[in-house]
Amino acid sequence: MDREQNELxxxxxxxxxxxxxxxxxxxxxxxxxxxxLPRVAGHKEGMNTVKKVAIAASNLGVKVLTLxxxxxxxxxxxxxxxxxxxxxxxxFFSTFVPDLVKHxxxxxxxxxxSQLPKATQKAVRDAINDTADxxxxxxxxxxNYGGRDEIVRAVRGIATDVANKRLNLDxxxxxTVDDYLMTAPLKELADPDLLxxxxxxxxxxxxxxWQIAYSEFIFTDQFWPDFDANSLEKAIxxxxxxxxxxxxxxxK
Ligand code: IPE
Ligand code: IPE
Ligand code: MG
Numbered sequence: 001m002d003r004e005q006n007e008l009x010x011x012x013x014x015x016x017x018x019x020x021x022x023x024x025x026x027x028x029x030x031x032x033x034x035x036x037l038p039r040v041a042g043h044k045e046g047m048n049t050v051k052k053v054a055i056a057a058s059n060l061g062v063k064v065l066t067l068x069x070x071x072x073x074x075x076x077x078x079x080x081x082x083x084x085x086x087x088x089x090x091x092f093f094s095t096f097v098p099d100l101v102k103h104x105x106x107x108x109x110x111x112x113x114s115q116l117p118k119a120t121q122k123a124v125r126d127a128i129n130d131t132a133d134x135x136x137x138x139x140x141x142x143x144n145y146g147g148r149d150e151i152v153r154a155v156r157g158i159a160t161d162v163a164n165k166r167l168n169l170d171x172x173x174x175x176t177v178d179d180y181l182m183t184a185p186l187k188e189l190a191d192p193d194l195l196x197x198x199x200x201x202x203x204x205x206x207x208x209x210w211q212i213a214y215s216e217f218i219f220t221d222q223f224w225p226d227f228d229a230n231s232l233e234k235a236i237x238x239x240x241x242x243x244x245x246x247x248x249x250x251x252k
Contacts, residue, residue: 008233014061016240018193020186021057021232022066022215024207025050027199027223034223040084045225047092051099056229058103058137060236064189065139068207070111072146086120089143093127100127104136110182111145138186145182147209154180183211191215194239196232198224216242 028042035041050067057065070085077085093107100107107127116124124143157180161167167176183190191211197203200221204212218235220227243250 004230005233008230008237011237012060012233013240017061017236018216018239019062020064020066020189020192021062021194021196021236022068022192022208022212023053024068024195024197024205025224025227026197026201026205028225030199031223031225039081042223042225043081043084043088047088049225049227050092051096052228053232054105054137054139055099055103056232058105058139060233062137064186064192065137066110066142066183066192066208067140068142068145068205070143070145071206072112072144072149073206083117086117089120089127089141090123093123097127097130100131100139101134104134105131106134106136106138107131108138108140108185109143110140110150111143112149113143115144138189140183140186142207146206147204148206150182151210153182177210181210183208194218194235196220196235198222198227214244214246216244 025046028046029039030042031045032039032042054065054067069089074085075082097107107130109124109128113121113124124141154177158167158172158176162169162172178184178190181190191213192208192215195208195212195215196218198220200219202219208215216239218238220231220235222231
């Protein structure tokens with residue numbers, strides 16, 4: 001263990017690890033550009049970061065790690081970049097599933113996967129099946145995910161069930177909305193405690209619009225490929241210094 005890690009471990013309160021951490025993994029392209037490499041080299045390195053950070057989160061006792069991997073708007077990118085990004089889950093899962101199983105990590109995916117290439121869909125399905133019996137951390141990938149798309153689908157689902165009389169109009173509550181969102185399988189862990197965005201951008205880019213109502217936000221200038229276990233620990237330490245009030249007052 002290096003000195004920095006030792007110091008971080010001293011500052012970290014292991015009894016107050018955020019249950020659900022969500023990360024907007026941004027800055028792969030700029031990381032590559034800085035090194036005069038093609039943008040996809042950044043995505044490749046970013047994939048290695050996912051591996052390291054997922055294991056680190058699992059070791060720290062995080063219960064859900066949600067990673068924004070591809071947004072509903074990312075289709076606007078050049079075809080070659082999109083197709084590289086679509087191959088990444090195949091490469092990622094083919095090499096990493098045994099490690100995930102070893103760490104008892106369960107893979108989940110949210111987003112419209114029906115739009116992904118068939119081989120990518122299969123890689124995702126296999127990873128979900130191969131880790132189905134794991135009951136440790138949930139590694140939840142947002143893949144072709146958009147917060148507005150998610151809300152539109154929830155509204156459609158609710159409207160359909162009201163029309164079919166499966167749901168009563170005056171019974172619709174915030175809990176009902178939770179139940180129709182893509183995070184519904186996460187139950188009481190659906191809302192991230194901590195949201196991290198790398199690369200210095202200060203925006204949400206259509207990530208988890210409903211669920212982040214009371215999340216703590218941490219923005220770091222590090223590009224995603226430079227993010228590591230220590231960066232994660234630092235973010236958690238900052239999170240532990242925040243005072244979450246949820247609209248109320250802190251008990252004296
Ligand atoms: C994040 O890195 C990965 C995805 C959005 C798929 P970017 O590709 O957005 O990298 P920058 O923001 O252009 O540096
Ligand atoms: C958000 O990053 C999406 C992912 C990290 C998958 P973008 O790079 O797509 O966001 P913008 O375009 O800078 O808002
Ligand atoms: Mg970006």
